Amino acid sequence: MTQTGTLSPFQAHTPAGGLMYLDNGATSFPKPPEVYEFMDTFYRTYGVNPGRSGFDLCIEAGTLLDSTRKLLTAFFGGTDPNRLVFGYNSTDALNLAIFGTISEGDHVITTHLEHNATLRPLWHLQEAGTQVDWVDFEDDGYVDPDKIIARMMKGTRAVVMNHGSNVIGTVQDAAAVGRACKERGILFILDVSQTAGMVPVKLDELGADIICFTGHKSLMGPMGIGGMYVREGVDIKHTRAGGTGVRSAQRNHLDEYPWRMEYGTPNLPGIAGLNAGVNWVNRHGLGAIHRHEMELWRQLRDGMKAIEGVTLYCQEDTGKERISVLSFNVDGMEAADTGTMLDVDYNIACRTGLHCTPMVHEHLGTDKLHGAARFGIGPFNTPEHIAAAVAAVGEIAEMQRKRKR
Template sequence: MTTTAAPSPFQAETPANGLMYLDNGATSFPKPPEVYAFMDSFYRSYGVNPGRSGFDLCIEAGSMLDNTRKLMTEFFGGTDPNRLVFGYNSTDALNLAIFGTIGEGDHVVSTHIEHNATLRPLWHLSERGTQVDWVDFDARGYVDPAEIIGRLRKDTRAVVMNHGSNVLGTVQDAAAVGRACRERGILFILDVSQTAGMVPVKMDELNADIVCFTGHKSLMGPMGIGGMYVREGVEVRHTRAGGTGVRSAQRHHLDEYPWRMEYGTPNLPGVAGLNAGVKWVMSHGLDAIHGHEMALWRRLRNGLAAIEGVTLYCQEDCGLPRISVLTFNVDGLEAADTGTMLDVDYNIACRTGLHCTPMVHEHLGTDKLHGAVRFGIGPFNTEEHIDRAILGVSEIAAMQRKRQR
């Protein structure tokens, strides 16, 4: 391991108390200064309910909402900004997409890589008569597209799939799966929670019918904002109803997008933060951001792999597409204990447990260990952060080996 630690090319405010934040898989932190500034200034100046009245502030608020739809539509390679709908997060969007397109008697294919944002809606549907086929991942952490395609049937309604694993960091070959779905007239619903803002996510390239995203991870926005883009020709049933500020005398919820899938007052400060976050990402470029993060990932991966008593999970540097999360355990220690020591003794923030992905941990056998430790690298991390994380894990592993002798 080299001793010279280069700074990050991206600048942000330093977290309080010198915290080394390596939990970007849960949420990116800190945010770019532009995000904080725009959220504050816009909400102070235009924090009124958009689309409900005709005074100037209301029009300006609505204009920012519309402009962000256009921005996100461009980001995902869509064609109609009205089909970019906002919600709370990707869990919210996945619930709308899954319950709005899949029903009793349908057949669905999904994977063991999935987050509970997908697993739980599908489990609930399976109790109502939906048939779900689950496809496992291989020793490297990838789902073979041929395995998914082989499960498709004449009565298959949809494939619901995670683009990038929040535990293993592997990016799946969604384009191949989507192509097979498109040829067969099967819906392809893609969860891009971890990949949007880190690697390209374009509707046509991935052959996706619905992409569900959250704003608070690599899109660098705040918590509480996300949504989905619904491809033209794809319809999602109403599963909710409420206020839209449009045609209030109509009893039935509106059928037109975006109001078809949006309910009540929007999260205006959240949309403002998403607007600023995505502009920051686009200004720096996905290649530059991802390249920086993956260089740190390789440094971390190589450092941890050299430590006796540390087990890495599907973290081979195999040259296949991946994102910058890394999961491991120290032999003989519960993941939570490792995380506590990293926090208390080294001031390093990480994530421990099952990461809302029980099937991943059941496959790895880490469910019996109450999960694993996850480092999530973001654009504001530096080589110094990585080297301190390696040092911390090395010392924890050495203490554990000493105890076991």
């Protein structure tokens, strides 16, 4: 077990200025050194457009594209690398998946834990006539799968849900939902933005039909790269069209995967960084990374619980799976002010606000406080970072108590 006073077992460079970075729920930072190195080396050496010509550099660029499809297909437990589709991020993938499979008149089930990447497409569809059922989460932060299953009906087209909450860190029982969807012929679209690279995400184990992921969080890749894996037998309607570098004389966009869902020149530097990031995760192992992060999370949670005037949200031990984010507020303070003090006075980076998940904060009542402050732990955090964060919040809470006297 990691003890206070030891370094992280996952070594990377320290952010500039000695910043204690605890905003890994937004994006992992720093990245493993090999991610930066491989992106730079590959782009300098093979930074041409893949699949458009037959010269050697073009072939090498295409080889990276193909090898990264295979790497991610194996990572997510898929079987056909051609159905691993690259996009900008999980928001991009969710938009393609939702608008490409759900139509006016369909019935869809989702939850109050969703990110705006899911909420906003569904709100648009709801305004156009799609029937959307919204299932709330329990007070412990978990959605009861039976409540989702109870909403399923003859006309249900899809269940779209979040695997892990970016606000309260709870990991949902997606497998139970996936089994019920399979039994009823309902499409299951799963947002794994927060869980991919932190806990196992396997297509068959979770029963998902479409997994949407982003590269810049726990997969340790750069920003601007992500995508989805589409199960065999599932087709997504075209909502875009453009160049693929393949069969250019064809008037309509290609139907075959991956080109069916890919448009224009791919983000080759991002794919190179994602390749290096996933290889780093595979080399160290999901289990080791998650254990390290959760040991620090427990240190953080226990330290924060002991501070008078600090409220934590859905952070009790339930025996269920979770990821290493913790949201809190200092009584009587706006979350943004807490974050500013942590940054300016203590050199600690966190996230404040509604975290693009308004329905979570409406349930918690924190929408009236303009959200909450959130710490997100990553593999390069140390017990020293956690101790500093607890001490800083303790001092801020003490100052707030003195102002009230």
